[in-house]
Amino acid sequence: MIQVLPRWLEDLLTVLSYSDELIAGLSTTLSLYFTALIMGFFLGLGFAIGRQYGGIITSRISTAYIELIRGTPLLVQLFLFYFFPYSLSATLELLGLLPLPLDWSIQIIGPGGQVITILNHRILTCYLMLGLNSTAYQAEYLRGAIASVSAEQLLAAQSLGLSRAGGIRSIVLPQSLRRVIPSWSNEAAYLPKYTVVAYFIGVEDLFAAAHFIVARTFLTLTTYLLVALIYLVLVTVISRILDYVHDRTKIPGL
Amino acid sequence: MEKPLLQVKNIWKAYDELQVLKGVSFDVEEGEVKVIFGPSGSGKSTLLRCINMLTPPDKGTVILQGTNLMDSDTNLNMIRSKIGMVFQHFNLFLHLKAIDNVSLGPRRVLGLSKDEATERALDALIQVKMEKWADHYPAQLSGGQQQRVGIARALVMNPVLILFDEPTSALDPELIGEVLQVMLDIAKSGTTMVVVTHEMGFARAVATEMIFIDEGVIVEKGTPRHFAISPETERAKQFLHRLEVLYGHHEELLEPEDKEEGNS
């Protein structure tokens, strides 16, 4: 007896038969995401501290960076960052100098014998630009949280003999890192979706995988719905985890 | 003659255009309780922060036990660890339990182990009768309890001098007594203190000298008795009169000598 599958299920199975592409795309997306998030966090913390506690120059530089990044489209930043080395290289060649080596890549052999590119100029550009972009947004969230810890507490720490840096480390940061979680969740939830810009310079992320599958199967709706669902699950899981962390680190009585 | 523990000489401090301190000088001998009072905005908090260099003066010298704090090669962190400070708004570390608020200094500054620091912190909490609340967070404590933890945080460092900046003025009237009592106990144990306060009852009980400050200068100095009976300057007279009208006397908040418990 032959059972006829519903049409949508059949389409879904067809799309899922490209699981290799989907998994490769998803892992690229995830690694772009986590790299940018972590890089953005540490650099953002640096900028936030620089803007809040730095001297006039440090604080100006931090502010300028944050405003510049937040005031321009990510895709434009990415294109500039991507094409600049090529223009530079061309200029160098015109001047009779050596061009920049931009077509390098680091590859590994996957379990199925396939060649996987883990890093090249495009991918590196994406990691850096997404990280540098996220830095600006995270810096603002972090600065807000740092500013919400009263300066008086830092004075109290200094009155005990702690250095300013010591006070920032033991008093201001533990409190601001707790307080930043709810607003920082925004960035953690936006960033997975921003990683699709990688597609526009030819990095094979999840979105690129979707394009590839659509080109082969013409199952536009099914493919994009599936991909949307994957982003949705990812973002939901991240938000839940952060809610949980926020709850567990709450300061009693506050 | 012994050198004073603290010498404040001709301190000047301005915030931009605003000249806040205009040549303030006084000495504090070991074991003394100096009470500073004066109108709001007269520069009292600024003066205290100049003493431990949290706000470095523009001009003048501060000498603690022979060390000039204005010298650029003075280790200010080390000096500050010897000067306790108690704040008007307590300024407890909100993410730390009472005991950890108190043990932070001994651990991070004096370099004691966690156990040693906790043990010392508990002793300090006992001194301010807050040992039962050791595991509470600041937000779970009343203002009076928070301020007693603030005092323990200063005491635990065994400072040579403690600065108090209006320690009771942010408190509800019914909570002032428990804090004043703790401060009296500390004063009577011989601790050197510089106290900015308008609690004339406290001053009368323990102050060795009172300093009246207005508009950044010392207007009048004298014993509590002097200010109670015969203040000389018109400004001091007026201010003391206003204080009495505004606050009344809080002496009744201090319990009689013979009773043991300061709070309850």
Ligand SMILES: Nc1ncnc2c1ncn2[C@@H]1O[C@H](COP(=O)(O)OP(=O)(O)O)[C@@H](O)[C@H]1O
């Ligand atoms: N960090 C600061 N920046 C600018 N002005 C200040 C600062 N701290 C205090 N002032 C001003 O200096 C004057 C004296 O303040 P303060 O020392 O706090 O007086 P008091 O403690 O006697 O009320 C006030 O006019 C106050 O507004």
Ligand SMILES: [Mg+2]
């Ligand atoms: Mg004040």
